[in-house]
Amino acid sequence: MTNTVKRLTAGIAGVAGFAGQAAASQPVPWQTGLQPSVTSVMDDIHWFNGFTLAIITVITLFVLALLIVCITRFSAKANPQPSRTSHNTLIEVLWTVVPILILVVIAVPSFRLLFKQLEIPSYDMTVKATGYQWYWGYEYTDENMDGLSFEAYMLQDDGREERASQQGVSVDQFPRLLAADNELVVPVGKTVRVQVTANDVIHAFAMPAFGVKVDAVPGRLNETWFRADQTGVYYGQCSELCGKDHAFMPIAVRVVTEEQFSAWAEAAKSDLEQANKDLWAAIAAEKKTAQKAVTPIAVANR
Secondary structure (H helix, E strand, O other): OHHHHHHHHHHHHHHHHHOOOOOOOOOOOOOOOOOOOOOHHHHHHHHHHHHHHHHHHHHHHHHHHHHHHHHHHOOOOOOOOOOOOOOOHHHHHHHHHHHHHHHHHHHHHHHHHHHHHHOOOOOOEEEEEEEEOOEEEEEEOOHHHOOOEEEEOEOOHHHHHHHHHHHOOOHHHOOOOOOEOOOEEEEOOOOEEEEEEEOOOOEEEEEHHHOEEEEEOEOOOEEEEEOOOOOEEEEEEEOOOOOOOHHHOEEEEEEEOHHHHHHHHHHHOOOHHHHHHHHHHHHHHHHHHHHHHHHHHHHHHO
16 A cells, blocks of 8 residues: 555656656656657647647547436436437537537648658758667768768666766666667757668667657668757667567667767767767766856855
């Protein structure tokens, strides 16, 4: 009983704090909704999800009310002599026309959203993502990237601890089953075209916070896009059943400032491992600077 109460309390706290986790990059315990958005596409998905939920709720309550009315008003006790009415033209017209109108109301924004997801706008860079059994390969195909490419494997528990030690942070910063040894690095506020394919079987490139999900099919090149509005590390996974290690091929995308990306890209062309270490150091230094700037303001406010 005590454990059940604790779990319910944790769930309520998680729901209450969910709205404040604007930079959440991964699923959280007792999460009840979609991951917070960092792209305009995911903003629209959030809106459409709430919009359809409101329509479904109204319909459900309306049907429930009709059931209650029928149970109480048209029971055998209330009507010892049942009516023999078999048709009502108005009701039959309404239950045909109203559902059509509801579907039209849902269809218009859904078509708009689908068009926005599929129509790739003018883009700033292109990344090719290839699914393998069971890891991801990335290639920066723009000319100025000199064919930079690498593979990304899931970090095992000892790898997470080693990475946390290298960066001087908690191991929780590298979530289990989601952290990768090499992250896909992109600049914030830039439109990234992602070309997706597979080398062996069908995979799927899915990033919930970006509103991105597209199949990776051998022999075909699918496309999608995103433009992240916030820096941070965002996680996804292969979402197509692709074999025994399907659950162990995560996607990790690190969104950084344009200056940090330029420095990382230049260094990664010759030494990817050192470029990643330099990037981590730059991000850590930026965080320390931000914390020092906030402290005097907090003291002054007190």
